[in-house]
Amino acid sequence: MTTTHGFPAATILGYPRIGPRRELKKALEAHWAGRLDEDGLLFEARKVQDRTVRRLVQLGLDAADSSIPADFALYDQVLDTTAALGALPARFADLAAEDGSVGTAAYFTLARGDGQRPPLELTKWFDTNYHYLVPEIGPETTFVAAAHQLAGIIRRQKDRGAVLRPVLVGPVTYLLLAKAEAGAPAGFDPLSRIDDAVAAYAGILAELAEAGAAWVQLDEPGLVTDRGGALAAPGGLVERVYRQLASVPVAAGPQANGRPALLVTTGYGTAGDPARPGQALAVLAAAGVEAVHADLVRGTLPSAEALAALGGTRLVAGVVDGRNVWRNHLPASLDALEDLQAQSGAAVSVGTSTSLLHVPHDVAAETALPAHLPAWLAFADQKVREVVALSRGLAGGRPLIAAELRRAEAALRHRAGFDGVTVPAVRTRTGALAEEDFTRGPADRRAGLQQERLGLPVLPTTTIGSFPQTGEVRRARAAVRSGGISQAEYEQFLRAEITRVVRLQEELGLDVLVHGEAERNDMVQYFAENFDGFAATGQGWVQSYGSRCTRPSILWGDVSRPQAFTVPWTSFAQSLTDRPLKGMLTGPVTILAWSFVRDDQPLAETANQVALALRDEIADLEAAGTAIVQVDEPALRELLPLRAADQPAYLDWSVRAFRLATAGAAEQTQIHTHLCYSEFGEVIAAIDGLDADVTSIEAARSRLEVVADLAYFGFSRGIGPGVYDIHSPRVPSEQEIAGLITAALAGIPSRQLWINPDCGLKTRGYAETVDSLRHLVAAASTVRKAVAVSAAGPTA
Numbered sequence: 194m195t196t197t198h199g200f201p202a203a204t205i206l207g208y209p210r211i212g213p214r215r216e217l218k219k220a221l222e223a224h225w226a227g228r229l230d231e232d233g234l235l236f237e238a239r240k241v242q243d244r245t246v247r248r249l250v251q252l253g254l255d256a257a258d259s260s261i262p263a264d265f266a267l268y269d270q271v272l273d274t275t276a277a278l279g280a281l282p283a284r285f286a287d288l289a290a291e292d293g294s295v296g297t298a299a300y301f302t303l304a305r306g307d308g309q310r311p312p313l314e315l316t317k318w319f320d321t322n323y324h325y326l327v328p329e330i331g332p333e334t335t336f337v338a339a340a341h342q343l344a345g346i347i348r349r350q351k352d353r354g355a356v357l358r359p360v361l362v363g364p365v366t367y368l369l370l371a372k373a374e375a376g377a378p379a380g381f382d383p384l385s386r387i388d389d390a391v392a393a394y395a396g397i398l399a400e401l402a403e404a405g406a407a408w409v410q411l412d413e414p415g416l417v418t419d420r421g422g423a424l425a426a427p428g429g430l431v432e433r434v435y436r437q438l439a440s441v442p443v444a445a446g447p448q449a450n451g452r453p454a455l456l457v458t459t460g461y462g463t464a465g466d467p468a469r470p471g472q473a474l475a476v477l478a479a480a481g482v483e484a485v486h487a488d489l490v491r492g493t494l495p496s497a498e499a500l501a502a503l504g505g506t507r508l509v510a511g512v513v514d515g516r517n518v519w520r521n522h523l524p525a526s527l528d529a530l531e532d533l534q535a536q537s538g539a540a541v542s543v544g545t546s547t548s549l550l551h552v553p554h555d556v557a558a559e560t561a562l563p564a565h566l567p568a569w570l571a572f573a574d575q576k577v578r579e580v581v582a583l584s585r586g587l588a589g590g591r592p593l594i595a596a597e598l599r600r601a602e603a604a605l606r607h608r609a610g611f612d613g614v615t616v617p618a619v620r621t622r623t624g625a626l627a628e629e630d631f632t633r634g635p636a637d638r639r640a641g642l643q644q645e646r647l648g649l650p651v652l653p654t655t656t657i658g659s660f661p662q663t664g665e666v667r668r669a670r671a672a673v674r675s676g677g678i679s680q681a682e683y684e685q686f687l688r689a690e691i692t693r694v695v696r697l698q699e700e701l702g703l704d705v706l707v708h709g710e711a712e713r714n715d716m717v718q719y720f721a722e723n724f725d726g727f728a729a730t731g732q733g734w735v736q737s738y739g740s741r742c743t744r745p746s747i748l749w750g751d752v753s754r755p756q757a758f759t760v761p762w763t764s765f766a767q768s769l770t771d772r773p774l775k776g777m778l779t780g781p782v783t784i785l786a787w788s789f790v791r792d793d794q795p796l797a798e799t800a801n802q803v804a805l806a807l808r809d810e811i812a813d814l815e816a817a818g819t820a821i822v823q824v825d826e827p828a829l830r831e832l833l834p835l836r837a838a839d840q841p842a843y844l845d846w847s848v849r850a851f852r853l854a855t856a857g858a859a860e861q862t863q864i865h866t867h868l869c870y871s872e873f874g875e876v877i878a879a880i881d882g883l884d885a886d887v888t889s890i891e892a893a894r895s896r897l898e899v900v901a902d903l904a905y906f907g908f909s910r911g912i913g914p915g916v917y918d919i920h921s922p923r924v925p926s927e928q929e930i931a932g933l934i935t936a937a938l939a940g941i942p943s944r945q946l947w948i949n950p951d952c953g954l955k956t957r958g959y960a961e962t963v964d965s966l967r968h969l970v971a972a973a974s975t976v977r978k979a980v981a982v983s984a985a986g987p988t989a
């Protein structure tokens with residue numbers, strides 16, 4: 194069926210790397226802890242790889258036709274590309290071997306630092322909750338062709354009878370995702386190094402061909418952003434780059450001279466100009482690329498004109514969602530595929546919209562989901578089956594997959610008609626929302642009333658919510674889950690923990706206290722467990738970065754809150770102290786961002802439902818006497834659409850959802866919010882639009898750069914730029930914190946300024962936390978005195 198470089202009819206862009214039982218995570222952590230040597234780690238990693246290949250073959254992909262991607266990053270796929278290019282920042286230059294390549298130990302040093310040198314920075318990958326390691330590129334960065342690890346994998350698999358398709362981040366996206374290396378001249382743009390990078394990629398392609406790869410996948414999701422999209426216009430940089438890479442002839446056969454055939458993928462949106470869908474694909478085709486991929490879930494269907502322009506280039510149609518867990522509507526997908534094939538005349542293959550990295554392994558591993566749910570879901574393994582079925586249907590006609598089509602149709606029909614999916618009482622409430630449900634009284638009047646009630650000093654001190662989650666806390670939670678201790682014993686334990694945390698904060702002299710969040714395993718899952726409409730998985734882990742995984746809940750139905758659940762803990766904590774204590778909630782946008790969310794209605798409707806559930810909880814907190822409620826929205830920026838044109842609509846519904854959650858609060862109730870990212874400037878107007886009385890943000894690591902943005906914007910309500918970096922065990926001194934507070938006062942009037950850490954203290958140990966908070970309180974009190982003196986005017 195395939196010529197020398199025929200592309201398989203079914204493929205996926207990538208598969209979860211961490212292993213169905215998190216085998217790779219465990220091996221990595223054992224290696225870093227010194228319990229497993231490098232050979233042991235690589236042995237375990239190969240076991241995961243072999244298992245993946247076996248599993249994908251079982252699920253219907255062919256081991257010998259390049260349909261299985263080799264995307265087995267030990268830590269991160271962008272770091273893999275950095276390693277293959279040997280593109281090390283100067284501070285790590287000594288890590289390169291003689292030929293410029295990067296070995297395993299060096300690879301982890303880049304990812305994790307070595308005590309002396311900070312690691313590469315972690316940043317979110319497009320609009321997902323996956324984090325990649327940011328390349329640092331300067332005018333002097335060397336680019337070599339050193340994909341030895343990847344070539345080794347291809348060779349080894351080939352010996353085992355499998356021809357895999359190696360995956361790299363493509364050159365344009367790689368440089369778009371990079372930042373200028375420290376010390377580069379002002380305005381230096383990593384993309385200016387494209388020619389050197391492309392020369393190295395050409396070498397890598399040759400190395401991979403020699404190792405036996407017939408196809409290579411170059412991921413270019415950068416083309417779905419505004420900046421990358423512009424580069425994909427006809428005659429632009431993308432065309433030039435790929436013309437150059439494609440100018441080497443494809444190797445005539447295994448191990449012959451030449452390059453592998455090229456598949457360029459464009460997940461996470463529409464590549465190129467969104468007003469000309471498919472044009473970027475035609476540009477790649479014209480440049481000589483053998484196969485192009487389009488994300489048909491988030492992206493727009495290519496126009497007929499663009500399809501016609503593909504000529505003989507293979508189109509991989511990403512119709513199966515790589516980012517969500519819902520079963521595909523196979524009949525509708527097949528319709529779309531048949532249309533594409535008819536219009537393009539080119540050969541169409543079936544694929545996923547993105548790598549399956551973002552979803553768990555296998556629905557079949559779930560034993561405790563509500564009975565109705567499994568049939569509606571598709572995790573990675575089910576998605577592979579969907580891709581395979583669609584490709585058979587496309588090639589052989591519908592009758593060939595009649596049973597699959599029927600089952601998909603039936604499952605979706607069952608889902609659409611299922612009781613909890615549409616709950617009339619919830620719909621009536623969201624349907625009746627009026628403008629006043631989103632608005633509170635004027636902020637300055639609120640501030641006056643709140644100050645009267647709370648009587649806080651200037652520069653009030655507080656924390657963000659969680660206190661260190663000790664082994665004891667985690668053990669108690671595990672014990673109640675497994676039945677080792679009773680619910681009553683567990684609650685007793687939590688009350689003791691809360692008492693300890695409240696006493697500690699009083700002793701430290703903090704002004705606004707918290708209960709410490711010991712009852713929460715995770716700030717989203719805890720809410721999912723207490724709301725109707727959500728389900729938790731048992732094995733649904735997805736990689737967040739490196740060995741870190743999260744287990745998102747599944748939001749499948751209309752959301753409501755059956756009963757108050759944070760109130761007992763908050764009121765118990767408040768009963769222990771005369772100081773004000775904040776109720777702690779997670780905001781609607783963050784709950785959506787960190788869950789798998791139903792795809793059958795606009796996010797805005799789902800967000801409003803979650804907001805109303807939170808609003809009910811706030812009302813109950815108020816009724817129980819709570820004077821301050823914090824609603825965390827750390828993910829507000831994460832969901833920000835990649836295209837500027839799509840951002841206003843998102844910011845509108847997300848901000849409105851937060852306001853809906855909080856606007857029921859009395860004017861005397863102080864609403865706080867917390868956001869932890871430092872690139873604040875971009876969304877500052879939206880954060881202002883949240884209309885919270887007090888906003889805490891991450892700032893310590895960037896040495897309070899945000900203060901200038903705030904001052905420039907004229908932010909007028911309470912604001913707490915973090916003065917203690919909780920991402921590191923380092924204890925900041927009192928002087929250092931006082932310095933940061935003074936710096937903040939240069940841009941923020943003292944009556945608005947709050948003193949707090951960057952984020953929650955959950956991941957920290959007690960020793961460093963107590964010392965740091967002691968310094969924070971002391972620094973606040975010192976600066977407070979200076980402020981009081983200057984407010985009193987010059988003394989004689």
Ligand code: MET
Pocket residue numbers: 657658659710716777825827867869952953954955
């Ligand atoms: C990621 S933001 C975390 C906020 C939460 N209240 C905490 O302190 O842990």
Ligand SMILES: [Zn+2]
Pocket residue numbers: 657827867868869951952953
């Ligand atoms: Zn935070």
